[in-house]
Every structure is written in C-alpha cells, then in structure tokens.
Amino acid sequence: MNSLFEAIPFAENALYENIIADLTTKKYSVIDDFFTADEVMALRASLLHKYEEDNFKKSAIGNRTNEIIKAKVRGDIILWIDEQNINNAEALFFQKINDLKDYLNRTCFLGINQKEFHYAIYPKGTFYKRHLDMFQNDDRRKLSIVCYLNEENWKPENGGELTLYLEQGEEIIYPFPGKVVIFESQVLEHEVKPVNTPRLSITGWLKTR
Numbered sequence: 001m002n003s004l005f006e007a008i009p010f011a012e013n014a015l016y017e018n019i020i021a022d023l024t025t026k027k028y029s030v031i032d033d034f035f036t037a038d039e040v041m042a043l044r045a046s047l048l049h050k051y052e053e054d055n056f057k058k059s060a061i062g063n064r065t066n067e068i069i070k071a072k073v074r075g076d077i078i079l080w081i082d083e084q085n086i087n088n089a090e091a092l093f094f095q096k097i098n099d100l101k102d103y104l105n106r107t108c109f110l111g112i113n114q115k116e117f118h119y120a121i122y123p124k125g126t127f128y129k130r131h132l133d134m135f136q137n138d139d140r141r142k143l144s145i146v147c148y149l150n151e152e153n154w155k156p157e158n159g160g161e162l163t164l165y166l167e168q169g170e171e172i173i174y175p176f177p178g179k180v181v182i183f184e185s186q187v188l189e190h191e192v193k194p195v196n197t198p199r200l201s202i203t204g205w206l207k208t209r
C-alpha cells in the first residue's frame with residue numbers, strides 16, 4: 001500500500017514553476033506581487049512597531065565570528081525574526097515562504113533545511129555596496145530572498161534600487177511593495193543603491209546545513 005505522502009497528488013504551482021524556470025535560466029527571479037497589499041501593510045506595521053521598541057541594531061559584515069560594523073559597506077539596520085516566536089503577520093509571511101521552500105525541495109532537490117530572515121531598514125543616505133551573500137567561512141546560503149515592504153506610493157526617485165550584476169550587464173530592480181526577489185546567493189553579486197527615503201524590507205536565506 002502507498003504511504004499517505006505518496007497518495008497525495010502533487011499539485012503543480014504555476015507561480016513556483018515560473019520561479020524555478022527563472023532561477024534555472026538566469027539565477028534570479030522577480031515576483032511583483034508575491035505578497036498582497038494587506039500582507040505588506042501587516043508586515044510593515046510589525047516592522048515599525050519593533051523598530052519603535054528599539055529592537056533593531058546596526059548590521060554587521062560577516063557572521064558571528066566576524067562581526068565588524070562597516071558603515072562604509074552597508075548602512076542598514078536589522079532585526080532577526082525568530083520563527084519560534086512570531087506574530088500574526090510573520091506567521092502569514094512564513095506560511096508563504098515555507099510553502100515555496102517545500103515546493104523547491106520537492107521539485108529541485110535543493111536540500112534546504114534551514115532558513116534565516118531579518119527585517120531591514122535603510123535610513124536616508126544608506127546603501128549596501130556590491131557584494132555576494134556568502135561568508136568566507138560559511139557557504140550554506142543557497143537562495144537569497146528579498147521582500148519589499150515600502151509604502152504603496154513608492155517612487156523610483158526614492159532610490160534604493162537593487163542592482164544585480166549579471167554576465168550580460170546590470171539588472172535594476174525597484175523595491176516596490178509586495179515584490180519579492182530571489183537569487184542564487186553564491187553566484188549573483190548585487191548592490192543596494194543609496195536611498196533618499198527610508199526603505200523597508202525583509203531579507204533572508206534558504207540554507208543547507
């Protein structure tokens with residue numbers, strides 16, 4: 001007899017199949033409305049609430065063994081999200097992210113069994129210089145996921161474009177709310193251009209152990 005798992009028919013998901021096709025062909029994927037306006041609003045409120053409680057800290061370059069604050073490289077302030085202790089907005093966030101992760105694991109054999117996500121605020125005048133999302137002593141990050149939580153009327157002139165450095169040139173991505181960008185952490189160099197208006201997001205990584 002089939003196990004319960006085998007008996008459940010595998011439902012193909014067109015959005016996820018698009019993401020997989022993008023990642024396979026160009027190492028990145030942009031989804032304009034991965035999160036609904038309501039979800040963005042709830043996550044934005046969660047971020048701002050935690051910021052007002054003064055929980056954010058200046059980001060560091062490198063991991064715990066190499067935590068040096070380098071304002072010349074990156075100026076965002078971040079707060080890690082503890083998935084064991086989440087509010088309603090974050091629960092919705094992880095529902096969607098975990099669903100995608102499970103689909104990727106089932107179809108692409110990526111072996112993702114860990115993840116980490118943090119809120120990020122780029123205050124006016126800050127940026128994140130060109131880099132790879134890979135630490136010198138840690139190559140477990142496989143996919144980077146950036147979720148933009150900016151205001152509904154965000155304009156390109158506000159700055160903070162994400163620039164992806166591809167073989168064929170630069171791809172400029174505006175951080176419009178609800179948009180999600182996924183890319184191969186160890187392959188694609190990228191940069192956050194200087195912002196003129198505070199820029200809000202959740203950034204994270206799907207990792208292997």
Ligand SMILES: O=C(O)CCC(=O)C(=O)O
Nearest residue numbers: 128133146162192201203
């Ligand atoms: O916010 C973005 O668009 C990218 C952030 C980033 O590159 C990072 O946190 O490593």
Ligand SMILES: [Fe+2]
Nearest residue numbers: 131132133190
């Ligand atoms: Fe990055």
